[in-house]
Amino acid sequence: MRNLIRKPAPTFGAFLFFAALAAYLSTVAVTVTFWDSGELIAAASQLGISHQPGYPVFCLLGKLFSLVFPFGNIAYRVNLLSAVFSAAAAALVFAIIRLIAGGQGISKEALAASMACAYAFVRVVWSQAVVAEVYAQSSMALAALVVVHVLAAKGELSREKYFTLTGFIFGIGVVVHESFVLFLPGIAAGWFLVYGRPDRGLIKLSVISCFFIILGLSAWMYLPVRSSVGPSLDIGHPDNLTRLRHVLMVDEYLGALKGLPVTAEALAAKASFSDWRLWAGLFACGFAAFRLVRQDRRLFVPIILFALVYGLGIATQVLGGGKEEAFGLERKFFIPVFMLGFIMLGGLAKEALEADRRFEWAMVAVFAAAAVWLFSVNRFPDDYSKNFIAYDYAGNSLNSAGERGILFTWGDNGAFPLWYRQEVERYRDDVTAIHEPLMTYDWYLRRINDNLGVDMKFLNPYFLGENTFRIFRTMSPSRPVAYDYSTVNFMKLDEAKLKARGLVYFEGKVPPGDPWPMYNFRGVEDQSVFKGGMELNIIQIYEYQQKRTGTK
Amino acid sequence: MDTPWAVMVIIGFLGWIGCTVGFIFGAFEKEGKFNNKKALYWGIAVIACYALWIIGMMNA
Numbered sequence: 183m184r185n186l187i188r189k190p191a192p193t194f195g196a197f198l199f200f201a202a203l204a205a206y207l208s209t210v211a212v213t214v215t216f217w218d219s220g221e222l223i224a225a226a227s228q229l230g231i232s233h234q235p236g237y238p239v240f241c242l243l244g245k246l247f248s249l250v251f252p253f254g255n256i257a258y259r260v261n262l263l264s265a266v267f268s269a270a271a272a273a274l275v276f277a278i279i280r281l282i283a284g285g286q287g288i289s290k291e292a293l294a295a296s297m298a299c300a301y302a303f304v305r306v307v308w309s310q311a312v313v314a315e316v317y318a319q320s321s322m323a324l325a326a327l328v329v330v331h332v333l334a335a336k337g338e339l340s341r342e343k344y345f346t347l348t349g350f351i352f353g354i355g356v357v358v359h360e361s362f363v364l365f366l367p368g369i370a371a372g373w374f375l376v377y378g379r380p381d382r383g384l385i386k387l388s389v390i391s392c393f394f395i396i397l398g399l400s401a402w403m404y405l406p407v408r409s410s411v412g413p414s415l416d417i418g419h420p421d422n423l424t425r426l427r428h429v430l431m432v433d434e435y436l437g438a439l440k441g442l443p444v445t446a447e448a449l450a451a452k453a454s455f456s457d458w459r460l461w462a463g464l465f466a467c468g469f470a471a472f473r474l475v476r477q478d479r480r481l482f483v484p485i486i487l488f489a490l491v492y493g494l495g496i497a498t499q500v501l502g503g504g505k506e507e508a509f510g511l512e513r514k515f516f517i518p519v520f521m522l523g524f525i526m527l528g529g530l531a532k533e534a535l536e537a538d539r540r541f542e543w544a545m546v547a548v549f550a551a552a553a554v555w556l557f558s559v560n561r562f563p564d565d566y567s568k569n570f571i572a573y574d575y576a577g578n579s580l581n582s583a584g585e586r587g588i589l590f591t592w593g594d595n596g597a598f599p600l601w602y603r604q605e606v607e608r609y610r611d612d613v614t615a616i617h618e619p620l621m622t623y624d625w626y627l628r629r630i631n632d633n634l635g636v637d638m639k640f641l642n643p644y645f646l647g648e649n650t651f652r653i654f655r656t657m658s659p660s661r662p663v664a665y666d667y668s669t670v671n672f673m674k675l676d677e678a679k680l681k682a683r684g685l686v687y688f689e690g691k692v693p694p695g696d697p698w699p700m701y702n703f704r705g706v707e708d709q710s711v712f713k714g715g716m717e718l719n720i721i722q723i724y725e726y727q728q729k730r731t732g733t734k
Numbered sequence: 735m736d737t738p739w740a741v742m743v744i745i746g747f748l749g750w751i752g753c754t755v756g757f758i759f760g761a762f763e764k765e766g767k768f769n770n771k772k773a774l775y776w777g778i779a780v781i782a783c784y785a786l787w788i789i790g791m792m793n794a
Contacts, residue, residue: 227735228735229735229740229743229791229794242743242744242747245740245743245744246744246748249737249740249741249744340762340764340765341765342758342762342765342766342768343758343759343762346758346762347755347758350754350755350758354751383766394754394758397754401747403788404791407788407791407792408791410792411791411792411794
């Protein structure tokens with residue numbers, strides 16, 4: 183207690199970090215989950231290359247966590263990376279709100295802690311803190327960027343340190359996740375608002391900070407260097423400049439720039455202008471921005487620009503065109519907007535308290551209640567501690583393929599958990615898994631050619647059916663050839679000409695025996711395991727295949 | 735995967751990031767003042783860690 187009174191900030195900060203970490207650790211995934219998790223863990227374990235843009239920082243930090251922690255399987259250790267970084271980001275949000283609010287006193291520390299706690303338990307933040315994903319590191323990089331900006335705006339950082347630190351964090355942040363590039367306008371605004379005296383020194387500093395941006399971006403060196411070594415997970419094989427450009431999505435990003443400036447049509451494709459909630463939200467945000475800019479222009483204009491440019495950029499550009507991509511569909515991309523929103527709430531709370539300090543503890547109570555409410559409603563849907571559905575589905579698919587089988591896969595969820603089991607656990611690595619969508623790339627076709635000795639059609643790599651048939655024709659005399667459920671559906675293969683066995687469909691020779699008794703279904707009928715959209719899809723596949731094979 | 739080289743990769747990566755931050759805080763001591771001596775120490779450390787990172791990646 184004495185420590186709390188004498189040094190409230192470190193005590194509250196440490197408390198917040200450990201409280202968020204405890205919540206995340208109680209729900210962290212014990213193994214691989216759906217979507218990118220399996221691929222990212224497999225890539226991290228072998229310092230390989232994940233899907234575009236390769237995610238070098240994740241792979242390096244994931245490898246660190248897989249080496250440092252002596253307990254749990256590799257997937258669990260890499261999942262811890264997200265938990266630790268998300269908890270650290272929440273602690274930095276506390277530090278930022280505290281810096282913005284200024285002054286000292288337990289009530290102010292408690293207010294900042296309760297706001298940061300509420301941020302930590304927001305559904306989308308929590309969901310990315312318990313699985314192997316890149317958004318926890320991205321949040322951490324953004325929080326670090328805002329800390330540096332706030333310290334500079336409060337006059338606690340020299341302009342040399344401000345320019346170079348923001349440049350370096352920006353460079354590393356872009357390597358963590360390329361959406362970080364959307365923070366550049368806010369950084370530039372900060373440079374010129376906080377220390378912007380138009381002199382020769384400013385130009386010199388801008389050039390020096392560009393060097394630090396390039397140094398941060400040079401973490402991308404991981405991609406060509408590792409690709410040239412040839413890890414088995416080497417998506418895009420970026421060992422030359424052409425493929426590196428493709429992996430970094432340079433052309434896609436430049437294409438997206440053609441959509442700038444954001445037009446009313448682009449916005450209309452994403453949101454309904456007749457919805458009163460949109461206007462209420464815009465009015466509230468506009469009013470809040472007006473109050474914050476009036477309060478401290480140098481401090482808040484860059485923060486508002488971070489949120490505005492990032493939010494609009496993600497909503498209108500990165501998520502692509504088309505009305506089907508509604509606001510909030512890819513919620514995980516919006517974690518920075520939630521973080522910046524809580525930081526701006528901290529600024530508004532400061533203004534309210536300066537007007538009348540009587541409400542200080544009432545405000546603490548409101549945000550603490552919000553944190554408790556968010557904790558209680560989000561704990562179950564973000565609890566992956568007993569979720570083995572992706573892990574078991576991958577194992578069941580591999581066990582369907584027969585000894586030394588060739589198994590064609592299609593979607594992320596059919597392939598990535600399977601890659602984890604084969605690449606990391608060496609489970610059923612007698613089965614050769616071929617991912618159909620990658621058969622549109624020459625480097626992948628060449629790899630199949632090298633591994634299986636199949637004469638692939640290189641001139642037209644988009645001819646999926648032709649190359650799939652060539653693999654079948656070459657391999658089927660000696661090895662069983664199977665297609666998973668998603669491949670049959672997406673390739674529109676004729677089920678009547680295939681023989682269903684367990685979860686997969688065979689063309690030609692079918693291995694003997696019934697695979698269903700070998701399958702694991704942990705958590706499928708357990709009501710204490712939350713079933714998201716993907717888990718429900720897998721359960722439907724199980725039911726369909728059971729009927730299809732006459733097992734049920 | 736060669737684990738000792740993988741450890742070198744991690745040390746090199748965290749090293750050059752940490753040393754760059756060290757360079758910024760050491761070299762840009764005060765507003766308008768550049769500390770050449772500290773810049774040299776931290777600069778060498780950045781280059782050494784960066785080289786370790788690259789060599790480690792080539793061998794891991």
